[in-house]
Amino acid sequence: MGDTPGSGLNGGRFLFATALLGAGVAISQFGSNGIEQAMICFAAGLVAIVAMADLSSPAKHNPQAAAPIREPEIKPISQHRDFTSFIDGLADPVLVLTGTNVRRANSAARKLLGEYCVGEDVRLVIRHPAAADLLVDTSAAAEGPIQLVGIGSRDQRWEMLVRDMPGGERILHLWDRSGVYAVERMRTDFVANASHELRTPLASIKGFIETLEDNEAGADPETRARFLNVMFREANRMQKLIDDLISLSRIEAEKFRVPDTPVDLPELMREVQTVLRHSQPDRGADIAVDIGPDLPPLRGDRTQLSQLLHNLVSNSMKYGQPGTPVTMRLRSSRNGALVRLSVSDCGEGIAPEHLPRLTERFYRVDSSRSRAIGGTGLGLSIVKHIVERHRGRLEIDSEVQKGTTITITLPADPRTPQIDGSGSNPDLSVPA
Structure with missing residues (x-):
């Protein structure tokens, strides 16, 4: 039977x-x-x-x-025939220990700690004082996880948890917490930078007010007018910073809501050109618009795309050489699925080592110059978040003493993005 x-x-x-x-x-x-x-x-x-x-x-x-x-x-759990395949399916590093000897290691653990970690003393595999103390003291296995730094790479942070298992074995689990710590560090840096950026003009305004309260200095009309002018500029700088912070927060809050409103991008480019020519007549006259043929209908967030154009063109006007062109160029891919927008200037350019960090919040190549011309250090960070919300791609090319070109590739419809970063499909290529 x-x-x-x-x-x-x-x-x-x-x-x-x-x-x-x-x-x-x-x-x-x-x-x-x-x-x-x-x-x-x-x-x-x-x-x-x-x-x-x-x-x-x-x-x-x-x-x-x-x-x-x-x-x-x-029998010890690790002796079961399916146990190895089971722990190999786990994404986190896992070790099975007998005493302090490594009996089994899943593929993630071997990748992190070395292919030959099995059979070694775990204290030699994980070279960390806190880990060694926990692994020697078997009575401490029920304690909570401990923090480890430097395993794998210098900047990686891990949580290590050890638990007793049937059959006299112990299981060691490593959990990568690098991303969590990176986010926390970014948050701390952001608060510190924002506080510093607000404190500087505020201290300047406070100092001028104290000077004007002085009977002798405050009585001089010329001194009073000069100080009030500086205070007005510093107040405007604070207002611009606060506006940028609010704008960045709003864009981040909407990042998962795909924009789907029809936008006439050529019309928007001409509108930005007109506004900047009127607001900055000396430099605004250098703005040129080059719009290619056969552009597909575009969907997006018109307000955010307008802010993107204003930020890029304003940057080019500030950092480009006076009297040289600032060019907005728009082209379509061969199959009409993508549009490519670029803004170019003829300026001092940016050294290669700075390019990867340009979209970081408050990052400046030249802090003193940026503040002198009214920069908050948030412009390109805002641009990056707008591009990400539209499921696009941002590229920055620059050559010292020649100029900078910032290129944005957007799907005509963000709801069906076509951008994968490979550039291997000739139908998606964009003519120059």
Whole structure:
């Protein structure tokens, strides 16, 4: 007679599958910290299999074949034939330890710690004082995770968790927290930079007010007019910074809502050209617009695209040489799926080492010059976030003493983006 669903063989298979399912549920519910619950579920299933095998043996059903009952031996979990493939499926590094010896390592652990870490003392594999103390003191395994820095690369941060498992083994789990710490560092830097940018003009205004309160200095009309003019400029600078911060916050809040309003980009480019020619007549006369043929209808956020153009053209006007052209150029891809917008100037250019950081908040190549011409250090960061919301791509090319070109490639319809960064499809290429 074949095995029934409740017999030892099929029942064992059922419990093994249930153990794996329980492990998966634990990971999905508890995230990376679910490894402990996952292993407990898995181990419980294996213990049940051993018990079922014992109960379904002939000795249990044939009194004549009965033998003295012995406690079933629970083998270490790592000896199960499917255990290696199970932990290899985990994205985080996992080690199985016997004492301080590395008995098993999944593929993520071998990639991080070295292919030959199995068989080594774990204190040599993870060279960190806090880790060594925890791994030697087996009674400390139930403690919470500890923080490790420098494993893999100098900037990586990890949380290490160690738990006891059936059969006298321990399981070690590493969780990469580098991204979380990077976000926290960015937040801290942002608050510090924003505070500094606001404090500087505020201190200047406060100093001028104190000077004007002086009976002698405040009584001189020329001094008073000069100080009031500086105070007005500093107040405008603070207002511009606050406006940029609010704008950046608003764009980030909408980043996952794809814009889908029809936008006439050529008309918008001419509008920006007209506004800047009237507001800055000396430099505005240098703005040129070059619009190619057969442009597809574009969908996007008109207000944000207008801000993008204003930021790019204003930057080119500030940093380009007086009297040299600032050119806005618009082209379509051959299949009409993409548009490419570029803004070029003939200025001092930017050294290559600065290019990767230009879109960082408050980053300036020349801080003193940027402040002198009214820059907040947020313009290109705002541009980057607008481009990302439109599912586009931003490229910056610059040559020292020749000039800078900023190119933005946008899908004609952000709801069906065509940009993958490969540039291998000739139908998506954009003529110069």
